[in-house]
Amino acid sequence: MKFNTKAIHGGQDNTDPAYGSVMPPIYQTSTYSQTTPGGHKGYEYSRSANPTRTALEKSIASIENGEYGLAFGSGLAAIDAVMKLFKPGDEIVSTNDLYGGSYRLFTKIFENMGLKFHFIGMQDAADIEKYINENTKLLWVETPTNPMMNIIDIKACSKIAKKHDILLAVDNTFATPYLQQPLDLGADIVMHSATKYLGGHSDVVMGSLVVKDKELSEKLYFIQNASGAVCGPQDSFLVLRGIKTLHLRMQRHCENGEAIAKYLKGHPKVGKVYWPGFEDHPNHEIAKSQMSGFGGMISFTTKEGTLESAVSVVEKLHVFTLAESLGGVESLAGHPASMTHASIPKEEREKTGVVDSLIRLSVGVEDEEDLINDLKKALG
Numbered sequence: 002m003k004f005n006t007k008a009i010h011g012g013q014d015n016t017d018p019a020y021g022s023v024m025p026p027i028y029q030t031s032t033y034s035q036t037t038p039g040g041h042k043g044y045e046y047s048r049s050a051n052p053t054r055t056a057l058e059k060s061i062a063s064i065e066n067g068e069y070g071l072a073f074g075s076g077l078a079a080i081d082a083v084m085k086l087f088k089p090g091d092e093i094v095s096t097n098d099l100y101g102g103s104y105r106l107f108t109k110i111f112e113n114m115g116l117k118f119h120f121i122g123m124q125d126a127a128d129i130e131k132y133i134n135e136n137t138k139l140l141w142v143e144t145p146t147n148p149m150m151n152i153i154d155i156k157a158c159s160k161i162a163k164k165h166d167i168l169l170a171v172d173n174t175f176a177t178p179y180l181q182q183p184l185d186l187g188a189d190i191v192m193h194s195a196t197k198y199l200g201g202h203s204d205v206v207m208g209s210l211v212v213k214d215k216e217l218s219e220k221l222y223f224i225q226n227a228s229g230a231v232c233g234p235q236d237s238f239l240v241l242r243g244i245k246t247l248h249l250r251m252q253r254h255c256e257n258g259e260a261i262a263k264y265l266k267g268h269p270k271v272g273k274v275y276w277p278g279f280e281d282h283p284n285h286e287i288a289k290s291q292m293s294g295f296g297g298m299i300s301f302t303t304k305e306g307t308l309e310s311a312v313s314v315v316e317k318l319h320v321f322t323l324a325e326s327l328g329g330v331e332s333l334a335g336h337p338a339s340m341t342h343a344s345i346p347k348e349e350r351e352k353t354g355v356v357d358s359l360i361r362l363s364v365g366v367e368d369e370e371d372l373i374n375d376l377k378k379a380l381g
């Protein structure tokens with residue numbers, strides 16, 4: 002099956018035995034009747050498994066070309082489950098320019114529990130090996146990175162991970178499986194904040210993991226059930242519905258993203274524009290080789306370079322909504338330094354380019370001309 006078909010049918014068995022419903026019912030139940038102790042139909046308690054969640058988990062596994070999918074109450078809950086594979090003394094090499102909440106989880110929760118993190122620029126994969134020692138257990142990669150849109154070579158990371166017999170996990174939230182399939186490039190775990198493009202309609206918070214390896218899936222399933230950060234059936238249904246139009250939405254996100262990136266690049270009030278589709282993006286060639294499109298996430302600075310100039314632009318936008326999050330049908334604008342990345346110390350974030358004049362856009366699927374006019378007015 003090709004991607005567009007998988008988005009709709011992947012992992013789904015459309016044979017509802019009760020009434021033939023085309024969509025899986027929302028099994029809004031915590032428990033399931035048993036005929037005799039242990040005599041159940043595969044479901045005992047909804048933390049362990051729920052049929053609506055199972056349908057979603059199979060769909061996500063299918064579109065990521067994986068074997069096993071696991072859905073969680075949020076993207077961070079999914080990352081939390083990955084980190085619980087490890088024990089005190091284990092080391093993790095992570096992208097330095099990553100989602101602020103991931104950084105907070107690593108440094109404020111898991112460092113206290115004895116894991117050691119090395120945050121490094123991974124744009125040159127050769128740098129990674131310097132940080133690997135006998136305690137290293139995982140490479141944590143986010144690409145494109147949030148919000149600087151750096152590109153990390155997943156295949157090169159996979160080679161390094163295999164050489165040292167460690168795991169490679171990729172946060173694929175920005176690219177989505179429509180544009181990039183990390184398991185095919187050698188990753189062991191692919192993670193999503195399904196809150197973003199998979200859900201796609203800004204109406205649910207959810208996370209997921211997909212793996213190919215059975216043993217790894219069993220360990221993660223054990224953690225999912227034992228720690229219990231699962232998502233509910235209603236939310237599972239919403240994300241399953243979202244995935245059915247992922248390919249259609251992503252096409253438009255890419256088209257609008259390209260138009261807006263190019264518009265911003267030529268604008269006299271704009272400083273730098275970060276978008277991996279530009280030929281002068283430092284890792285454009287890698288982006289081209291591992292992604293089938295460049296997506297709708299763009300960051301840019303104001304020419305003036307001040308906090309006030311960036312705030313003034315985001316406040317003047319009307320079609321773009323000033324809000325955290327990304328990946329929905331509606332266009333959003335954010336100010337990373339004071340919003341999504343406020344949990345990263347100023348000194349740390351400025352090292353990676355998250356300066357006060359940086360604005361991040363999640364370009365939606367509205368009319369391109371309306372979006373450009375909105376930016377035109379806001380930039381003045």
Ligand SMILES: *Cc1c(COP(=O)(O)O)cnc(C)c1O
Pocket residue numbers: 075076077078100102103143147172174175193194195196197206207208
């Ligand atoms: C939003 C986001 C997360 C966290 O996901 P939640 O669903 O908000 O918990 C992780 N990684 C990236 C890249 C994100 O954008």
